[in-house]
Amino acid sequence: MPGNSHTRNFDRCIAAIIVGLYMYRTTLIESKALRVDTERRVAIVTGASSGIGKATARRLVDLGWKVIGTGRDPQRSADTATEIAALGDFTMLQADFTSMSQVARLAEEIRSCTSRLDVLIHNAGGVRDRKIVTEEGTEATFAANLLAPFLLTHELLPLLTVDPTASSRVIAVSSSAHRIANGIDWNDPQSLDRFNTALAYGRAKLAIILFIRELARRGAASGIVAHSMHPGTVSTNFAAHGDTGMREYMASADTVPPEEPADTLVWLATSPEGGRGSGRYFHRRAEEEIPSDEARDDDAARLLWQFSSRLLCGLGRSLSEL
Numbered sequence: 001m002p003g004n005s006h007t008r009n010f011d012r013c014i015a016a017i018i019v020g021l022y023m024y025r026t027t028l029i030e031s032k033a034l035r036v037d038t039e040r041r042v043a044i045v046t047g048a049s050s051g052i053g054k055a056t057a058r059r060l061v062d063l064g065w066k067v068i069g070t071g072r073d074p075q076r077s078a079d080t081a082t083e084i085a086a087l088g089d090f091t092m093l094q095a096d097f098t099s100m101s102q103v104a105r106l107a108e109e110i111r112s113c114t115s116r117l118d119v120l121i122h123n124a125g126g127v128r129d130r131k132i133v134t135e136e137g138t139e140a141t142f143a144a145n146l147l148a149p150f151l152l153t154h155e156l157l158p159l160l161t162v163d164p165t166a167s168s169r170v171i172a173v174s175s176s177a178h179r180i181a182n183g184i185d186w187n188d189p190q191s192l193d194r195f196n197t198a199l200a201y202g203r204a205k206l207a208i209i210l211f212i213r214e215l216a217r218r219g220a221a222s223g224i225v226a227h228s229m230h231p232g233t234v235s236t237n238f239a240a241h242g243d244t245g246m247r248e249y250m251a252s253a254d255t256v257p258p259e260e261p262a263d264t265l266v267w268l269a270t271s272p273e274g275g276r277g278s279g280r281y282f283h284r285r286a287e288e289e290i291p292s293d294e295a296r297d298d299d300a301a302r303l304l305w306q307f308s309s310r311l312l313c314g315l316g317r318s319l320s321e322l
């Protein structure tokens with residue numbers, strides 16, 4: 001029947017348009033994710049003077065990326081600069097992440113090294129052996145593990161969003177230790193009043209997951225993809241900064257070499273999968289671990305963003321809007 005054949009042709013036509021649109025959309029997503037691999041390759045790796053960050057920076061440089069690493073200890077930073085710069089395009093900068101004025105100065109130095117940034121890896125941080133209140137009045141664990149990445153991300157937003165047709169990636173090294181924090185204590189978010197080394201560390205690692213979650217939501221329109229990850233129990237210099245309990249625990253723990261989490265970080269930085277979705281939490285190249293309920297609390301993520309912004313504004317930092 002002519003009517004039936006007309007209907008069939010119309011249906012075929014609609015089906016072809018739908019398939020065409022789907023393929024066009026898929027190609028767009030793939031090409032946006034793949035651009036990072038093929039055309040644009042500038043990364044910051046914080047905490048590159050040791051352990052996981054150093055192994056990650058080395059891998060990215062081996063892959064031909066331009067990498068800017070940061071360190072705190074002058075000798076470790078100098079040694080790393082010599083070692084990795086011999087392999088390719090590597091610059092080492094120094095700043096103590098417990099000081100927001102040093103983080104702001106570091107951002108200025110980064111802006112003078114590059115006009116574009118494809119990947120920002122927030123790896124610097126760790127546990128402390130005691131409560132340390134900084135000159136700026138912040139608690140050192142919270143400052144290094146959360147406030148510094150928060151401020152550095154804001155300071156580098158213009159570099160991360162320079163090309164509106166491409167996406168950039170922000171990846172944070174958190175820890176399964178975030179599970180020991182029973183949520184953020186809104187009466188004392190920094191653990192300034194009641195301090196316990198392990199709990200303060202767990203809270204700071206919970207806070208960085210929440211920051212990444214909120215960054216993923218706010219940054220989506222600007223092409224920012226953000227993920228966090230747990231590196232495992234890793235044989236690094238980590239325990240040297242902790243108390244006796246932490247040193248004993250790490251000495252007897254089954255550990256993996258820093259190259260293992262570095263492999264996941266590099267994969268998140270370079271693979272199409274690392275560009276898909278946002279606000280995800282990885283371990284060993286997979287989402288096999290689900291972060292705690294507290295780490296998936298969007299209200300807490302919003303509140304923490306506001307708290308961190310207010311705190312940094314109080315310290316004289318003006319933050320770009322996202």
Ligand SMILES: NC(=O)c1ccc[n+]([C@@H]2O[C@H](COP(=O)([O-])OP(=O)(O)OC[C@H]3O[C@@H](n4cnc5c(N)ncnc54)[C@H](OP(=O)(O)O)[C@@H]3O)[C@@H](O)[C@H]2O)c1
Nearest residue numbers: 047049050051052072073097124125126175234236237238
């Ligand atoms: N090792 C583990 O089992 C484990 C488990 C879960 C999560 N993590 C996380 O993994 C990340 C990397 O740690 P890692 O295990 O590789 O330990 P690491 O060998 O001690 O390396 C830590 C890096 O961060 C830098 N850093 C630490 N505090 C800093 C501060 N206040 N200001 C500036 N830089 C600072 C260190 O600089 P300097 O060396 O120059 O001082 C070093 O480059 C940390 O965020 C840590 O919390 C580690």
